[in-house]
Amino acid sequence: MATAVTKRWKTKHGYLYIQEDECKGCGFCIEFCPKKVLEESAQFNAKGYYPPRVVDADACVNCTFCELICPDFAIWSEKEQEEVSRNNG
Amino acid sequence: MPHRTKVKAVPVPEILPQQAHPMQKYLRMDRLPHIWCSGCGLGTALSCFTYALDELELGAEDIGVVSGIGCTGRIAGYLNLDSYHTTHGRAIPFATGLAVAKPDKKVVVFSGDGDLFAIGGNHFIHAARRNIDMTVLCVNNFNYGMTGGQYGPTTPIGSRGTTAPYGNYENPFNLPYLAASCGAVYVARWTSLHARRLKEAMVEAIMKPGFTFVEIVSPCPTNYGRRNRLGDGLDELRTYAERSVIRHGANPAEADLIPGNDIIVGRFIDTTRPTFLEAYQEQIVRKNKFDK
Amino acid sequence: MAERILAGTHFLNGDEACAEGAIAAGCGLFAGYPITPQSEIAERISYRLPQVGGVFVQMEDEISSMAATLGGAWGGLKTMTATSGPGFSLMMENLGLGMITETPCVVINIQRGGPSTGLPTLVGQADMMQARWGSHGDYGVIALSPSSPQESFELTIRAFNLAETYRLPVLVMSDEVVGHMFERVVIDPERIELVERKAPAEPPGEFLLYKPGENLVPRGMPTFGDGHRVHVTGLTHDERGYPIIDAKTQAQLVPRLKEKIARNAEAIIDVEETDLEDAEVVIVTYGISARTSLGALRMAREKGLKAGMLRLITVWPFPEARIRALADRVAGFVVPEINLGQIVLEVERAACSKAQIRSVPHAGGEIHDPQTIVDAIEEVLRNAT
Numbered sequence: 220m221a222t223a224v225t226k227r228w229k230t231k232h233g234y235l236y237i238q239e240d241e242c243k244g245c246g247f248c249i250e251f252c253p254k255k256v257l258e259e260s261a262q263f264n265a266k267g268y269y270p271p272r273v274v275d276a277d278a279c280v281n282c283t284f285c286e287l288i289c290p291d292f293a294i295w296s297e298k299e300q301e302e303v304s305r306n307n308g
Numbered sequence: 309m310p311h312r313t314k315v316k317a318v319p320v321p322e323i324l325p326q327q328a329h330p331m332q333k334y335l336r337m338d339r340l341p342h343i344w345c346s347g348c349g350l351g352t353a354l355s356c357f358t359y360a361l362d363e364l365e366l367g368a369e370d371i372g373v374v375s376g377i378g379c380t381g382r383i384a385g386y387l388n389l390d391s392y393h394t395t396h397g398r399a400i401p402f403a404t405g406l407a408v409a410k411p412d413k414k415v416v417v418f419s420g421d422g423d424l425f426a427i428g429g430n431h432f433i434h435a436a437r438r439n440i441d442m443t444v445l446c447v448n449n450f451n452y453g454m455t456g457g458q459y460g461p462t463t464p465i466g467s468r469g470t471t472a473p474y475g476n477y478e479n480p481f482n483l484p485y486l487a488a489s490c491g492a493v494y495v496a497r498w499t500s501l502h503a504r505r506l507k508e509a510m511v512e513a514i515m516k517p518g519f520t521f522v523e524i525v526s527p528c529p530t531n532y533g534r535r536n537r538l539g540d541g542l543d544e545l546r547t548y549a550e551r552s553v554i555r556h557g558a559n560p561a562e563a564d565l566i567p568g569n570d571i572i573v574g575r576f577i578d579t580t581r582p583t584f585l586e587a588y589q590e591q592i593v594r595k596n597k598f599d600k
Numbered sequence: 601m602a603e604r605i606l607a608g609t610h611f612l613n614g615d616e617a618c619a620e621g622a623i624a625a626g627c628g629l630f631a632g633y634p635i636t637p638q639s640e641i642a643e644r645i646s647y648r649l650p651q652v653g654g655v656f657v658q659m660e661d662e663i664s665s666m667a668a669t670l671g672g673a674w675g676g677l678k679t680m681t682a683t684s685g686p687g688f689s690l691m692m693e694n695l696g697l698g699m700i701t702e703t704p705c706v707v708i709n710i711q712r713g714g715p716s717t718g719l720p721t722l723v724g725q726a727d728m729m730q731a732r733w734g735s736h737g738d739y740g741v742i743a744l745s746p747s748s749p750q751e752s753f754e755l756t757i758r759a760f761n762l763a764e765t766y767r768l769p770v771l772v773m774s775d776e777v778v779g780h781m782f783e784r785v786v787i788d789p790e791r792i793e794l795v796e797r798k799a800p801a802e803p804p805g806e807f808l809l810y811k812p813g814e815n816l817v818p819r820g821m822p823t824f825g826d827g828h829r830v831h832v833t834g835l836t837h838d839e840r841g842y843p844i845i846d847a848k849t850q851a852q853l854v855p856r857l858k859e860k861i862a863r864n865a866e867a868i869i870d871v872e873e874t875d876l877e878d879a880e881v882v883i884v885t886y887g888i889s890a891r892t893s894l895g896a897l898r899m900a901r902e903k904g905l906k907a908g909m910l911r912l913i914t915v916w917p918f919p920e921a922r923i924r925a926l927a928d929r930v931a932g933f934v935v936p937e938i939n940l941g942q943i944v945l946e947v948e949r950a951a952c953s954k955a956q957i958r959s960v961p962h963a964g965g966e967i968h969d970p971q972t973i974v975d976a977i978e979e980v981l982r983n984a985t
Contacts, residue, residue, distance in 0.1 A: 226321035236327055243346035246542040251501070251549075268346065276319040287359060287503040290351020291341065292329045336831070339842065368804075368829045374671070385831060385843060390824045392674060393833035393843070394667065395697050401631075401664030402671035406824055408629055408655050409675020413825045431667075434660040585655075592650045598601055599653075 226272075230256075230279035233298040237271060241293035244268030248285035248294055254278040257285070331358035336388050343382055347533075347541020349500030349526025353447050354383055356503055357418070360510035371414040371514070374403040376428060379454045379528075380420035380447040397427030400435045400444065407442050411585050414443070414514055421448040422460040425481055429461070436490035436519045438584040443513045443520045446483060447500075449528035457531030464567050468535045484560035487521040488577045494520035495560060495577035499548040500527070502573060509575065518583045525571065536567075602651035605789045612785045614778040615640035617749040618682065618708055619648060620785075621756030624792055627706075628654045628677030631668035633661055633687060636720045637776040638710045641682045662687035666694035669769075670703045674832060676797070676823035678760055682708035684776075685718065685727055688734070695769055696735035697834045699857060702810065702818055704763035704797070706756065708772040710779040711887075711938075713964035723776040724964035725887055726939035731771050732916050738854050740861025742868055743771040743916040745886040749783045755913070761795035762868065766860060767817050773915060775938070777888040777967055797821055804828045809841040810853070816860035861917055870913040871922060875901065879908025880931045880984065881977045884923070884947050886912040888967055889936045896936075896973035907934075907977050915943060920950035932956030932980035936973050938964050956980050 228235045235256070242264055249257045249271050256279040257271040264270050271294065273279070279296070286295040329335075335358065344350045361371065368389050375384035377396035384391035394402045399417045407415040417424075424432055424446050435442065451469050452458040459469030462483065463476045487495045494516050498506040506524060513520035527533050527544035538544050548571060555563075556574040563572040582590065593599050605624045612620065619641050622630065630645045632638070646656040654677075659665040665681045672679040683691060688709045698705060711727050713719025727734075731743045742762050746752040752774060759770040800807040800820035804827045813819045822828035835843035836850050861868065874897065876882065881900075885893045890911045900907040910922065923933070923946075932955045935944035944959040951957060958976040962968055 223326040225324045225327040228321045245347045273319050288352050369825050369827050372824050391831045395693055398667040401667035405668035405671025406675045409672045409677045410824050431664050598651050
C-alpha cells in the first residue's frame with residue numbers, strides 16, 4: 220500500500236497542495252475554480268476517485284475557494300507572504 | 309480565456325510526505341475521513357465552519373458545538389472542540405443548558421432540517437423567542453438523509469421521498485421566515501456553493517449576541533438528489549450557481565424555496581433585542597438587587 | 601445575594617423542601633415545566649434560584665427540560681428538573697442520554713395517579729418500575745423515596761451527592777401526598793455534607809473522558825470550555841467518548857453502566873428498619889405508604905401481632921440482600937404501595953419463595969386505609985406454618 224503523500228504545485232505567488240487520497244471526486248474544485256486551474260487526474264486514487272490535478276499553475280491566484288469548498292480537506296493553498304505558522308497545529 | 313486551447317504540459321508537482329491541513333487544529337483528524345457521501349454539502353459546511361473559527365480566533369476554550377441526529381448531526385464528532393451529540397431534535401434545549409451555564413462562551417447548534425424543524429421544531433421556536441444566545445446552523449438537504457431519504461418538513465411540494473412515493477403534498481417550511489417570525493435576531497441563507505459568504509455568515513452569526521440562524525442549502529446526491537433526478541452533487545451546485553439570487557435584506561416571507569424558481573440567498577434579518585440572560589439580569593437580578 | 605441554606609426551622613411542604621434541598625446542594629440551573637403536583641417546586645425555585653445566583657428556565661416541555669438539565673451539567677453546573685408521571689414519560693429518552701453520557705443531575709418525580717393524564721391532583725406511586733426500566737436499553741438506576749418534607753429536603757441533597765459520585769441522573773421518586781403535606785423541616789447547615797464535582801486529574805490530551813476508576817465510575821468530569829475538548833455522544837462510545845458502533849464497544853460500555861450501581865449497591869442502599877428484631881411479618885414500603893404503614897404497624901403491635909417495617913429510602917438499587925436475609929426467618933412480607941403491585945415484584949424475586957408475599961395494592965387517588973395493611977399482616981400469620 221502506498222504511503223500517503225501530498226502533492227504540491229508552485230503557483231505564481233505561493234503553492235497549491237492536494238492530498239489525493241482524501242479526495243472523494245465531487246468535482247467542486249475543478250468546476251468552480253474561477254481561474255480554471257484544475258482538471259481531473261488521469262489516475263484514480265486509493266478510494267477509486269479521480270482527484271484534481273493542476274493544469275495551469277500560473278493561473279492560480281491563491282484565492283482559496285477550492286480550499287474552502289472542498290468537503291474532504293483534500294486541497295488547500297498557501298500564499299508565499301503568509302506566515303509559515305498557518306500550518307502549525 | 310482561451311488558455312485551455314493551448315497544448316501545455318501538465319505541471320509536475322513536488323511529492324511531499326503527508327502535510328497537515330491548515331484547519332487541522334479544529335478537526336479530530338483520527339475521526340476523518342468523514343461518513344458523508346461524495347457531493348454532499350456537509351463537508352463544505354464543516355470546512356467553512358473551521359475557517360470561520362480560524363477567522364474569529366476562537367479556540368476550544370471559547371466555543372462548543374451541539375448537534376442532533378442525522379447526517380448533519382455527525383458534524384459534532386469531527387470538530388476538535390467540546391462537542392455534544394445529543395438526541396433527535398433536542399440539540400437546542402441541550403445547548404440552552406450549556407449557554408446558560410457558560411454565558412461567556414459561544415454555543416453553536418449544527419443540525420439538519422428534520423432534526424431542527426420536525427421533531428425539534430418546538431424547541432427552535434422557543435429558543436428563538438427567548439433570544440437565547442446561540443447560533444443555529446441548519447444544513448437543509450430537504451429530506452431525512454441518514455435514514456434513507458424520507459421526506460421532511462422542508463421537502464418541496466411534488467418532490468419524492470421514500471415515504472412520499474407519489475410525491476410530497478405537504479407545504480414545506482420556509483426556514484428564514486420561520487426563524488424571523490420567532491424572533492431570531494440574525495437570519496441568513498446561503499447554499500454550500502457560496503462557501504465564502506457562508507463562512508462570513510457563520511462569523512457574523514457567531515459573534516452576534518442572541519439567537520442567530522443560518523440556513524445552508526445543500527445537495528444530498530445519494531437520497532434527495534437521486535430520487536428527484538437532480539443529478540449528483542456537482543449538478544446540484546451548478547443549479548445553485550444558475551438560480552441563486554443574492555438579496556440582502558429581502559423579506560424572508562418571499563424567500564420560499566420552490567424547485568425551478570430562484571434561490572433567494574443573503575442576510576435577511578440583522579437586528580437587536582435583549583438576550584435571555586440580559587433580560588434575566590436586568591429584570592430579575594438587578595431590579596431585585598440579587599447581586600448585592 | 602440570599603443564603604443558599606435556609607437555616608432554621610420551617611413549615612414547608614414536600615415540594616418546597618425539595619426546592620430548598622436543591623438550593624442547599626448548590627443547584628445552579630433548574631429547567632422544568634409545570635405539572636401538578638410538582639408546580640410548587642418550580643414556583644419556589646423560580647423565586648429562590650435567582651436570589652442565589654442560579655438560573656431558572658421554564659422550558660417549553662419536559663423533553664427540553666431534561667435536555668437542558670443535561671446541557672447545564674456539561675456546562676459545569678449542578679442541575680435539576682422535576683415533573684410528574686406524564687412528564688416523566690416524556691423525559692425518558694433524554695434520561696437515557698444522561699445515562700449513557702454519565703451526566704450528573706437530579707430528576708424529581710412527584711408521582712400522581714396514572715396512567716396517562718390520570719389523577720392530576722391525587723397521589724400515586726405507580727411509576728416505580730418505570731423509574732427502573734423507563735428508558736430503552738440497559739443501565740443502572742438510583743432512585744430515592746422521601747416519606748416526609750424533612751426527607752424531601754435531605755434526600756434531594758443526597759441525590760445531588762449520589763449524582764456526582766456515580767455520574768448519572770439520580771431520581772427522587774416522591775408522591776403527591778408527601779409533596780403537598782406541610783410538616784416541620786429543620787435545616788441545620790452543620791449537618792449538610794456536599795459532594796462536589798471531580799475535575800479531571802490529567803490535562804487535556806491525556807485525560808480519557810470515560811475511563812473508569814476502581815468503582816467503575818469515570819474518574820473526572822470536564823466542563824465546557826476548560827480545554828478538554830470532550831466529545832459527548834448518545835451513540836455507544838469508547839473511553840475517549842468517540843462513537844464506535846460494534847458489539848465489542850457495547851460490551852465494554854453498557855454493562856459498566858449497570859455494574860457501577862450494582863457493584864456499589866451497599867454504599868448506596870439506605871433503608872430504615874422498625875421493630876424488625878422479633879418481627880414475623882415485615883412491611884416493605886416507601887414514600888407516603890411508609891407513613892400509612894407506620895400507623896398500621898402500631899395497630900398490629902397493639903393487637904399483639906409481631907410485625908416490623910423495612911422502609912426503602914433507596915428503592916433502586918433494591919435491597920435484595922436484606923430481603924433475602926429476612927426471608928429466611930420471617931413468615932412473610934406485606935407490600936403496600938399506591939399501585940397495582942410494582943416493588944412487590946422485587947420483594948418476590950428476592951425472597952425466592954422462602955416467605956409469603958402479600959401485595960397490598962391501591963389503584964391510586966388516596967393513601968391506604970391502614971386496616972388493609974393490618975388485614976394483610978393477619979393473613980400472613982394465619983397462613984404461616
